Amino acid sequence: MTAQDVDLVVVGAGMSGIAAARFYLEVHPESRLVILEQDTCPGGVWNARRSYEGFWTQWTVGTAEFSDLRMPRPPDEDLYYDFFKSKHTTEYLENYVDQHRFGGRSLRDRITFEFQVKSIKKQNAVWVVKGDSATFHASKVIVASGLTSNPNMPNLPRENYFDAPIIHQETFGQSSVLSSPNLQKITVVGAGKSSADMVYACVKAGKIVSWIIRASGTGPAFFLSPKGKGPYKNAFEIGSTRIAGTLSPSVLTPDNRWTRFIHRTNLGQKIVNAVWGGADKETREGADFDRRKGALKGFENLKPKAPLFWQNGPGGLLNRTDFWETVAPNVHVFLDDILELDTKLVRLKDGSEIVTDVLLCGTGWNAASFGFFESADLLRLGLPHPLVDDPAEEAALWARLQEQADHEILHKYPILAHPPDHPHKSIRTTPYRLYNGIAPLSDESIAFVGYTLVANYFRGVECQAIWATAYLDKKLKLPSVEDRQAEVARLIAWCKRRYLSNGERGNFVAFESNFYTDKLLLEAGLSSHLKGWFRDYFVPGIAQDMAGLKHEYIAKYGDGNVPVSENK
Incomplete structure (x- = not known):
C-alpha cells in the first residue's frame, strides 16, 4: 500500500466535491489536492452510470450550472418549461472536470476513481485517509460524499x-x-x-x-x-x-x-x-x-x-x-x-x-453515511450518530439549547406551533451539529460540503465551497463556540418545527435556499452576488449572479496564505 502526502483530500467527486475542489484550487492553484471517488465516473447522482432516458432535472436552464461555466441550452425536445433531461447535467459535469485546469492538471486528473475510503482519522494534527490501495496524509479534508451515496433498501422479509x-x-x-x-x-x-x-x-x-x-x-x-x-x-x-x-x-x-x-x-x-x-x-x-x-x-x-x-x-x-x-x-x-x-x-x-x-x-438513501469515521469522531465532529451513543451530558446540553431556541422560534413564528396531524418519521440518530451545515465545532481543519438540502444544489454547494475554503484558510471571524452551538441548536429546532419529518436531521432548507447561501457569502465578506433590493427580492436567482465572487474573494483574501487581519 502506498502512502502520499497532500495538502487537501476531497472525499467525493459528485457535484459538491467538484465545487469544493474547484474553488479551493482557484485560491491555491499549486495545491497538492486529490479527490477520492468510489464510483467509476464523476457527477454523483447525476453521473453517466446512473442516468437513463426518463431521468429529468428539478431545476432549469440558467440555474443548473456553476457561475464560471455556462451550460449549453438543451434542444427544445429535451425541455419542458426550461426543465431538462438529466443527461445534459451529466455532460456538463463531465466537461467541467476536463475544462478546469490548475497547476497543469485538470480536475479529472486529480480524481482517483473506484477508491473506497475505509477510514478517516486525525493523528498528530494530520488527517490519515485510508483506502484499499492507498493512504493519504493531509492537513485538511473536505468530505463531500453527499446524501446519495449509500442506497437505502427496504425491509423485504423472505x-x-x-x-x-x-x-x-x-x-x-x-x-x-x-x-x-x-x-x-x-x-x-x-x-x-x-x-x-x-x-x-x-x-x-x-x-x-x-x-x-x-x-x-x-x-x-x-x-x-x-x-x-x-x-x-x-x-x-x-x-x-x-x-x-x-x-x-x-x-x-x-x-x-x-x-x-x-x-x-x-x-x-x-x-x-x-x-x-x-x-x-x-x-x-x-x-x-x-x-x-x-x-x-x-x-x-x-x-x-x-x-x-x-x-x-x-x-x-x-x-x-x-x-x-x-x-x-x-x-x-x-x-x-x-x-x-x-x-x-x-x-x-x-x-x-x-x-x-x-x-x-425508489427508496432513497441512507442520509447519514459516515462509516469511515470511528464512533468517537462522529460525536466529536457533530455528525449524526446513534442516539444511544450520545453521552448524557452532551444530550442534555443540546436538549437545553434546542428548548431555548424553540421558545424563540414559536414567539417569532406562531404558525409553527400548530402542525397538522401527520404521519411522522422519526430518526434514530442525532441531527447534524455542524455550523452552517459545514463546520464542526471542535476542529477547523475539516469541512463537510453537500449535506444541507437546498432547492438548487449548484448554487448551494458553490457557496458552501467558497465558505469552506475561507474557513479552512482561517479567513473567517467565527462567533464563539457557545454562540455557534446556540445557532446550530436554533437551526435544528426550527427544522423540526418547519419541516416535520423532513426536518428531523436539521439540514432541510428547501424554501430558504437563497437566504442560506446569502448567509454563507456575507459571513465570508462577499456581496457581489447582490444586485439591489428590488432585483434581489423579485428577480429569480441564476448562476451568473455569482460570477464575480471568485475575483471578489481573491481581491479580499489574496492567495490564501495571508491572515485575514492583514487584508483589512
Whole structure:
C-alpha cells in the first residue's frame, strides 16, 4: 500500500466535491489536492452510470450550472418549461472536470476513481485517509460524499425466496428493465420522485406497472405543476426569488418589517395561508385524485397526506406534460406495507398479491453515511450518530439549547406551533451539529460540503465551497463556540418545527435556499452576488449572479496564505 502526502483530500467527486475542489484550487492553484471517488465516473447522482432516458432535472436552464461555466441550452425536445433531461447535467459535469485546469492538471486528473475510503482519522494534527490501495496524509479534508451515496433498501422479509431481480434506483439506468421483453410486470416501491420517474418510464416502455407506497411512511409525494405565474415562466423561477422565500417562517430570513408583518400579524398569516393553500389546492386539483376519468382503482392513494406548506414527505416538480394522464389509467397504486416476498410475488399486509418480474426500489438513501469515521469522531465532529451513543451530558446540553431556541422560534413564528396531524418519521440518530451545515465545532481543519438540502444544489454547494475554503484558510471571524452551538441548536429546532419529518436531521432548507447561501457569502465578506433590493427580492436567482465572487474573494483574501487581519 502506498502512502502520499497532500495538502487537501476531497472525499467525493459528485457535484459538491467538484465545487469544493474547484474553488479551493482557484485560491491555491499549486495545491497538492486529490479527490477520492468510489464510483467509476464523476457527477454523483447525476453521473453517466446512473442516468437513463426518463431521468429529468428539478431545476432549469440558467440555474443548473456553476457561475464560471455556462451550460449549453438543451434542444427544445429535451425541455419542458426550461426543465431538462438529466443527461445534459451529466455532460456538463463531465466537461467541467476536463475544462478546469490548475497547476497543469485538470480536475479529472486529480480524481482517483473506484477508491473506497475505509477510514478517516486525525493523528498528530494530520488527517490519515485510508483506502484499499492507498493512504493519504493531509492537513485538511473536505468530505463531500453527499446524501446519495449509500442506497437505502427496504425491509423485504423472505427476500431469498424472491426469484426475480431487486434493483435500487441507483442502478436502474444500467439495468435492462426498460428494454428486456422478459421483464413485463414491474413493481415499484417508494413514494418520491425517483419512484415516479421509474413508474413513468416503465409505463412508456409498455410495461405492466404496480406502485407500492408504504402506509407506515410519510405518504405520497407532492408533485407540483412546473408552470409559472405572472412574469415567471416556471415554478422554479418563482421559488428562486427571495420574496417567495420570505413566505416561509424561517430563522434564515431577515428579521425586517415585511417578515414581521407576514409572520407575526393575523393579516400576514392569512396571506401566508392563502398563498400556500392556493398552491396546495392547485396541485391536488391538477391531479384530480378522487374523480379522474379512466383512473384505475388505487389512483386516489397518490393523494398527499399533509398540506404542502409543511413539506412533511417527499416532493418534486412535474416535468412531463402527461404524467398524470400516463399514470392514472395504467398503474395500480397500493398504499400498504410489504408483508413478504415469494417466488416472483410481492405480498402486502392487507393480503394483496402482486405478481412481478422485477422489484424496483425508489427508496432513497441512507442520509447519514459516515462509516469511515470511528464512533468517537462522529460525536466529536457533530455528525449524526446513534442516539444511544450520545453521552448524557452532551444530550442534555443540546436538549437545553434546542428548548431555548424553540421558545424563540414559536414567539417569532406562531404558525409553527400548530402542525397538522401527520404521519411522522422519526430518526434514530442525532441531527447534524455542524455550523452552517459545514463546520464542526471542535476542529477547523475539516469541512463537510453537500449535506444541507437546498432547492438548487449548484448554487448551494458553490457557496458552501467558497465558505469552506475561507474557513479552512482561517479567513473567517467565527462567533464563539457557545454562540455557534446556540445557532446550530436554533437551526435544528426550527427544522423540526418547519419541516416535520423532513426536518428531523436539521439540514432541510428547501424554501430558504437563497437566504442560506446569502448567509454563507456575507459571513465570508462577499456581496457581489447582490444586485439591489428590488432585483434581489423579485428577480429569480441564476448562476451568473455569482460570477464575480471568485475575483471578489481573491481581491479580499489574496492567495490564501495571508491572515485575514492583514487584508483589512
